[in-house]
Amino acid sequence: MEKTRGGMWALMCFLLLNWLSNVSSLSVTVTDVECVYEYVLYQGDTISGNFVVVDHDIFWSSDHPGIDFIVTSPGGNTVHSLKGTSGDKFEFQAPRSGMYKFCFHNAYSTPETVAFHIHIGHIPSEHDLAKDEHLNPINVKIAKLREALESVTAEQKYLKARDTRHRHTNESTRKRVIGYTVGEYLMLVAASLLQVFYIRRLFSKSVAYNRV
């Protein structure tokens, strides 16, 4: 998304060169394909991020095999892809500027919730310093600091999403284990009642006494 601010062009360029580029963090329920678009302002920007599949409640079936994550450049080429994972981090340089497409593909029919975070970071290089006289070498350092802090934030978001996933797994396990245990008890009691009933029937008067 281009941040357009009214005002002086020079200041705007200065801001554009220094300001933090796009950050988006959210989670999506992927039934088939779910795509998000992000605009990359400069070639060579670092696109980094992570995603975690936060499982839905599974009661009987085994774990979902995972989802595919594909990043498409504005030219239509696949820049980055991760197949069949339940969560991963990624980082790569944007080969060109433009609108990039980040897609999640779900091969199976069960919907899965994916929590993801995408960050596009730009650090002004020496070339930009030479071009624009408003830029100060200190701005480069500030940009680097900001990127470093951003990576910490991204890591936190990843940890939080994984924590949510673990929480879901734990709660589902707890429910399942308690459910199965209580079910087991009921089956035991039912089996013993059936046994008693059957033995009583074997010895009942209606059946011939000598048969047993």
Added chain:
Amino acid sequence: MILRSVFALVLLVGILSPASESLRFELQSGQTKCIAEDIKSNSMTVGKYHVVKPNEDHPLPDSHKLTVKVTSSHGNSFHSAEKVESGQFAFTAAEQGDYIACFWAVEHTPQITVTVDFDWRTGFHTKDWTNVAKKGQVHSMELELKNLFDTVQSIHEEMLYLREREEEMQELNKATTSKMFWLSFLSLFLCLSVAGIQFWHLKSFFEKKKLI
């Protein structure tokens, strides 16, 4: 909220404040997409949305307009707009929870795709929009450094929050383990008692039948 389309996709933002997201997504006619964000209590939140014009010169036709509703998880509505092209909302979250912003495109016979650009910021990021440095370099640098400082503070808060959640999960696991421990004793007791009752019942039955 009435989710009209089969492809109703729920977008959940699993990240607490500070969080900022600027993203672009596509809506088919008649489809609904919802974005929810988990917001901490007493934090400011600001959101801006607009439809990306397919044709820059002409005004947006009616078929491309949106209906927007922002509600809390308890059902209180904070913002609603019918058939608009763009808009914004701001409110202070009274309590922590999921706040949902839902968009739907009006039903139209040839299915058209509406591209929506949505920017939702919570926590300290809301300050970004109101403060645009207008005076010289030093002020904007100061602003950036302030921004960095706020980021660090939010990282600290997030770490504390993550630690709390981890502790909660540990408590949950401990509770599950102790429950399983007691349940195993119960199962032993149940097994023995069922066997004992069976034995006692059959013995009295056979004695009644004069077989023993």
